[in-house]
Amino acid sequence: MTIDELIEEFEELADWDDQCDYLIDLGRELPQLPAAAKTEEHRVRGCQSNVWLVPELKPGNPPRLEFVANSDAIIVNGLIAVLTILYSGRTLPEILSIDARAIFTRLGLERHLSSQRRNGLFGMVERIRQLAAAAQGPAAS
């Protein structure tokens, strides 16, 4: 799914009830990390529920950053699915240019996220951006 398709999907949802149901569906379909991958190293701080994010830099020209992330909360998994659509498999400059906050506002999700969940969500965004910046190296950043 592309970002535009995702925005289209959300526009068809009438209200938070429908959005929440959709997030639950997305969350249930999220690829699962093996238990062994849920380590302290992969844990994302700032989340109220546990979140683990396992990145993989795919070499190539240009290289792309892929990741699988999981939470133990299903609605958070739905939000992770949204982040996966936004970020996973993109080139490093693409990742660094995406404004996740603006897209979440456009999806109409901002208002339904508590400050703690928002912190957790943008903690994940921060982690992804750091990984991309580090992979790009100091010369390019």
Add this chain to the structure above:
Amino acid sequence: MNHSATTTPLDPQRIRGDFPILAQTLPKGLPLVYLDNAASAQKPRVVIEREREVYETFYANAYRGVYRFGALVEEELEKTRVRVQQLLGAAAPEEIIFTSGSTMSINMVAAGWGRRHLQPGDEVLLTVMEHHANLVPWQQIALERGATCRFLPLTTEGRLDLDQLDALLTRRTRLVALTGMSNVLGTINPVDQIVRRAHEVGALVLLDGAQSVPHGPMSIRACPVDFAVFSSHKIYGPSGVGILYGRRDLLDAMDPLLMGGHMIDQVYLDRSVWAGPPAKFEAGTPPIAQAIALGAALDYVQSVGLEAIARHERQLLESAHRQLSEIPGLHIYGPDPAHKGAIVSFTLAGAHPEDLAQLLDRRGVYVRHGHHCTMPLHDWLGVAATVRASFAMYNTQAEIDALVAAIHFARAKLHLSD
């Protein structure tokens, strides 16, 4: 509001009419089911109007001007102080100090009493069920003073394990700080018994009354704690104001945490002499309108009657326990209703507490999820988080039914099977 004798059962429908916020209908026509009262209670009209009245008719700073408004503010603040004194059964109004809330009150004792009186090797006895506000200040002052915090453990059903008391409460114990009622398990603690045993070994007792004071009568005369704290916002009063009770001789032998205006008798360039309590502990401008309106909240609570409130909440609690226990996979933490106040914390197998709370919100049912500022208790329970429903005088049987229905809604949304 004209609720008569404390012995008559309260009528929650009539009570609800006194709380403007409860009258609203949420989007989609859902009624508001507010079950987060242990976090903060809603305010009756008399409290809201009292606060407004202060601002609209006689607001000024306190204890400053000789003009009429200043005198009125002072008079009304002192009336609230006396009301609190009566509520707690304290010996004198100067034993009642206005603070910003229970957290501030406990910090004031930890810093003001603890820093002066705790010596290396001394012990502070806490319980495993304490809120972080009654744990972290003691932990930190103990670290600073070379003292040790010890913890009374719980029985498997979530009550204090009094069999361990003799081993933990010794001549080394300088102070016991405990909650009157667990903000997670709801457990009502035998404070009078702890006070007796603590005083036998020469230890003081601080009661964290944030949860217990709004839910039942207490009396310092009958149960002579040395310090007690509670928050206005949990007893239907405004936020931003709380109470510290301290026995007069202890307040005299305690240092102020905050220093500044109003709390001094004399200031020189190189030293200062403190005023006596309560001024000594009330530096700066107090929460004026809020403290005055707390008086209105206490009048309101008194007019309904704390015993009637406790009885009503017990009925809700028993009903909630009965109905929640029937839900597949639902586990309630804490003792049976006979030993607890109006709080039910639970988990639902297969549901993350955050998901559950968020789905209950979609049915207009407001509950809290998380560790409820009791991480050590949750470690003891062996879960990272729970969902908590907590009741107040205005909650109804129909709202317990709505909670149960909302949990079934969440179970369906999360595809949980029986």
